[in-house]
Amino acid sequence: MADxxxxxxxxxxxxxxxxxxxPADIEGALEAGRRAEAASSLAERALGTILDNVAMARExxxxxxxxxxxxxxxxxHPAGVSTRQLEADLxxxxxxxxxxxxxxxxxxxxxxxxxxxxxTGRGIPFVHFEEWDxxxxxxxxxxxxxxxxxCGTQYKLPDGKLKAGRDLEGVRRAVLDAVFxxxxxxxxxxxxxxxxxxxxxxxxxxxKRQLLRPLEDVNPNSELAALEQRVxxxxxxxxxGPMGFGGQTTLLGVKIGVLDRLPACxxxxxxxxxxxxxxxxxxxxxxxxxxxxx
Numbered sequence: 001m002a003d004x005x006x007x008x009x010x011x012x013x014x015x016x017x018x019x020x021x022x023p024a025d026i027e028g029a030l031e032a033g034r035r036a037e038a039a040s041s042l043a044e045r046a047l048g049t050i051l052d053n054v055a056m057a058r059e060x061x062x063x064x065x066x067x068x069x070x071x072x073x074x075x076x077h078p079a080g081v082s083t084r085q086l087e088a089d090l091x092x093x094x095x096x097x098x099x100x101x102x103x104x105x106x107x108x109x110x111x112x113x114x115x116x117x118x119x120t121g122r123g124i125p126f127v128h129f130e131e132w133d134x135x136x137x138x139x140x141x142x143x144x145x146x147x148x149x150x151c152g153t154q155y156k157l158p159d160g161k162l163k164a165g166r167d168l169e170g171v172r173r174a175v176l177d178a179v180f181x182x183x184x185x186x187x188x189x190x191x192x193x194x195x196x197x198x199x200x201x202x203x204x205x206x207x208k209r210q211l212l213r214p215l216e217d218v219n220p221n222s223e224l225a226a227l228e229q230r231v232x233x234x235x236x237x238x239x240x241g242p243m244g245f246g247g248q249t250t251l252l253g254v255k256i257g258v259l260d261r262l263p264a265c266x267x268x269x270x271x272x273x274x275x276x277x278x279x280x281x282x283x284x285x286x287x288x289x290x291x292x293x294x
Contacts, residue, residue: 004287004288004289004290005288005290006288007086007089007284007288008089008092008093008096009093010282010284010288010290011089011090011092011093011139012093012096012097012100012102013282013290014093014139014141014280014281014282015071015093015094015097015102015103015141015143015280016061016097016100016102017280017292018071018141018142018143018278018279018280019063019064019068019097019102019103019143019278020057020058020061020062020063020064020102021057021058021064021280022054022057022058022064022276022277022278023214023277023278023279023280023294024294025214025215025216026191026215026252026275026277027051027054029189029215029252029253030047030050030051030054030189030252030275031047031051033047033189033242033248033249033252034047034048034051034249036248036249037241037242037247037248037249038247041245041246041247042241042242042245042246042247043241043242043245043246043247043248043249044247046241046242046243046245047189047242047249050242050275062101063101063102063103063104064276064278065145065274065276066104067104067106067145067146067147068102068103068104068106068143068145069103069106069142069143069144069145069146069276069278070106070124070125070126070143070144070146070149071090071094071103071124071125071126071141071142071143072125072126072141072142072143072144072208073090073125073126073127073128073139073140073141074128074130074139074140074141074209074212075090075127075128075129075130075137075138075139076130076131076132076134076137076138076139077129077130077131077132077137078131078132078133078134078135078136078137079131081137083129086127086129086137087127087129090125090127090139091120091125094118094119094120094124094125095118095119095120097119098118098119098120099118103119103143104119105117105118105119106119106124106146107119107120107121107124108121109121128205128209135285135286136283136284136285136286137283137284138281138282138283138284138293139281139282139283139284140212140279140280140281140293141279141280141281142208142211142212142273142277142278142279143276143278143279144208144271144273145187145273145274145276147185147186147187147274148186148187148190148272148273148274149271149272150185150186151178151181151182151185151186151190151272152204152207152269152270152271152272153178153181153269153270154200154203154204154267154268154269154270155174155177155178155267155268155269155270156265156266156267156268157170157171157174157266157267157268158170158266159173159174162174162177164268166266168223168227170268171194171196171227171256171268172227172230172231172234174268174270175192175194175231175254175268175270176231176234176235176238178192178270178272179192179231179235179238179240179250179251180238180240182240182272183240183244184240184241184242184243184244184245185244186272186274187243187274187275187276188240188241188242188243188244188249188250188251188274188275189241189242189249189250189251189252189275190250190251190252190272190273190274190275191211191215191251191252191253191254191255191272191273191277192231192251192253192254192255192270192271192272192273193206193207193208193209193210193211193255193257193270193271193273194207194210194254194255194256194257194268194269194270194271195207195210195256195257195258195259195267195268195269196256196257196258196259196267196268197258197259197260197261197265197266197267198259198260198261198267198269199261199262199265199267200267200269202259203259203267203269204269204271206257206259206269207257207269207270207271208271209257210255210256210257210271211255211271211273211277211279212279212281213255214294215252215253217255219255219256221258224256224258227256228253228254228255228256229254231251231254232251232253232254235250235251235254236248236249236250236251238250242275252275252277280292280293281293281294
């Protein structure tokens with residue numbers, strides 16, 4: 001029996017898959033958007049170019065976008081597994097993936113402006129750990145581009161300007177305002193991760209966790225499921241379209257989570273993911289065998 005790859009090697013392959021191979025649900029939504037746009041319009045041509053790029057990246061195993069993003073990672077692990085070692089293995093994998101050009105050197109020292117040159121730095125990659133009862137390690141990753149990250153925002157309700165109260169109608173108004181303010185700057189069509197409640201830090205973390213959900217995933221809360229669909233439908237009537245060129249395809253999906261809050265606070269937090277909604281996952285059993293997750 002062949003030796004199993006090391007955990008670092010498995011993590012490098014996880015990064016490669018996220019960087020070069022767009023998930024099937026996102027690619028399908030882009031194709032559906034292309035078909036919905038007027039023939040030969042800027043929107044239709046932009047989506048066609050995006051889809052050509054996706055196919056080419058997959059064929060030559062090259063990053064989908066020149067901004068390969070920041071790795072944001074959630075690791076579930078059994079009791080007794082060292083989180084320090086897991087993080088060290090992931091950091092080494094990011095360095096190796098950067099050396100192999102699956103990732104661009106994306107870590108910059110904030111004070112000096114100097115690039116670290118190896119894709120890692122203080123807080124990069126961003127890693128979240130959670131212990132669970134299973135005997136395997138499961139890793140989920142998104143690669144979050146900087147342009148779309150700039151379009152993330154946070155509202156505190158009530159908001160008089162938006163006439164948004166502390167209810168789901170107020171949430172709807174805030175999220176649609178975030179889409180309108182982004183226009184094409186976040187490389188539309190985008191996917192939104194939204195959190196209602198929480199504090200300023202926990203809410204942003206939850207918005208990014210929502211981005212792990214596939215587009216076809218239906219929110220178990222019926223009110224939130226309805227709100228996700230309504231915001232998606234209404235955002236696609238704003239006329240922003242792919243890359244801000246106009247058209248019917250401004251968003252591909254909306255995913256909303258909820259955290260409890262303090263009485264004084266009611267935050268609505270939005271993370272904007274560009275069309276290059278890069279995510280990948282792997283499950284590693286106790287023997288080191290990797291199973292790739294969709």
